[in-house]
Amino acid sequence: MKGTVFDIQRFSIHDGPGIRTTVFLKGCPLNCLWCHNPESKSKVQQLSFTPARCIGCRACLKACKFGGHKADDQGTHIIDRKACMLCGECVKTCYAEALEMIGKTMSVDEVITEVMKDKPFYETSGGGMTISGGEPLFQPDFSLALLKAAKEKGLDTAIETSGFGKPEILKKFIPLVDHFMYDIKETDDSRHRRLTGVPLEPIVSNLKMLNDLGVAVLVRFPLVPGVNAIPEHFEGIGKLAAQLDHAKGFEIMPFHRLGEGKLDRLGMGSSPIHAEAPENAEFNGWIDALAAQGVKVINERKK
Numbered sequence: 001m002k003g004t005v006f007d008i009q010r011f012s013i014h015d016g017p018g019i020r021t022t023v024f025l026k027g028c029p030l031n032c033l034w035c036h037n038p039e040s041k042s043k044v045q046q047l048s049f050t051p052a053r054c055i056g057c058r059a060c061l062k063a064c065k066f067g068g069h070k071a072d073d074q075g076t077h078i079i080d081r082k083a084c085m086l087c088g089e090c091v092k093t094c095y096a097e098a099l100e101m102i103g104k105t106m107s108v109d110e111v112i113t114e115v116m117k118d119k120p121f122y123e124t125s126g127g128g129m130t131i132s133g134g135e136p137l138f139q140p141d142f143s144l145a146l147l148k149a150a151k152e153k154g155l156d157t158a159i160e161t162s163g164f165g166k167p168e169i170l171k172k173f174i175p176l177v178d179h180f181m182y183d184i185k186e187t188d189d190s191r192h193r194r195l196t197g198v199p200l201e202p203i204v205s206n207l208k209m210l211n212d213l214g215v216a217v218l219v220r221f222p223l224v225p226g227v228n229a230i231p232e233h234f235e236g237i238g239k240l241a242a243q244l245d246h247a248k249g250f251e252i253m254p255f256h257r258l259g260e261g262k263l264d265r266l267g268m269g270s271s272p273i274h275a276e277a278p279e280n281a282e283f284n285g286w287i288d289a290l291a292a293q294g295v296k297v298i299n300e301r302k303k
């Protein structure tokens with residue numbers, strides 16, 4: 001069993017309880033306008049180029065047989081992504097590490113071997129393995145095989161999901177996952193479609209299914225100033241939360257701008273939104289706005 005992984009991050013402390021290793025899978029059916037992991041969207045490999053690291057040695061121009069690297073009349077380095085066949089030869093020649101291939105095909109054994117390196121830390125901290133993305137439900141067989149292998153090694157398991165998948169597939173995750181972290185991006189269908197590219201209904205329906213089956217889900221709300229941090233959404237969150245009697249908790253995920261540089265490095269254009277991370281007062285205002293709707297979030301107020 002193999003899957004496409006774009007990162008394995010050790011010593012994660014924000015992806016579930018304790019110290020964890022987070023396995024980031026490539027491929028996501030959503031297209032959130034604020035995505036901070038744009039390298040996860042496509043399920044295929046991508047070539048990343050960081051101009052600030054490039055020393056202008058031109059080794060990549062010689063290495064590429066397909067014309068993927070060019071220099072214009074001013075000597076500016078240009079990547080022709082239509083010509084690129086993703087062979088990875090240029091990456092091998094780039095000692096400055098300006099070039100990087102994002103995404104790797106890995107077997108379950110290879111991933112679990114990496115994850116098991118930090119087992120002592122999981123045991124002392126209550127941590128384990130988290131599968132994130134991208135979307136774990138987008139590579140369901142691989143995700144399920146990873147979770148099964150982790151459980152056989154006695155590890156605590158978690159997934160971070162948008163919940164956009166078939167309910168019969170999501171049900172298969174229940175016995176293998178100790179912690180579900182489930183993101184609700186919007187609570188109005190037309191806004192959800194505009195901001196993520198997919199309908200809201202299957203996501204809410206799956207969340208309610210988990211709840212009705214007694215699964216304690218941590219429900220998370222990515223909030224972006226001027227985009228979805230709006231009274232209508234806070235009201236929608238209040239109505240949704242009131243229906244989730246088994247939820248483990250509710251958490252705000254405040255926007256940050258870390259994804260923007262990645263878009264550029266991957267040749268994916270510029271961010272379609274122009275938001276800033278919230279100031280402390282704005283963030284605390286979100287906590288108050290949700291509390292007014294009867295939602296007690298687990299976030300601490302910022303000072």
Ligand code: SF4
Pocket residue numbers: 053054055056057058059060061093094095096097098099
């Ligand atoms: S090999 Fe790397 S450092 Fe050299 S020109 Fe190409 S991208 Fe720049």
Ligand code: SF4
Pocket residue numbers: 047063064065066067068069083084085086087088089090091
């Ligand atoms: S990955 Fe291969 S085809 Fe693409 S630019 Fe590099 S050498 Fe050329």
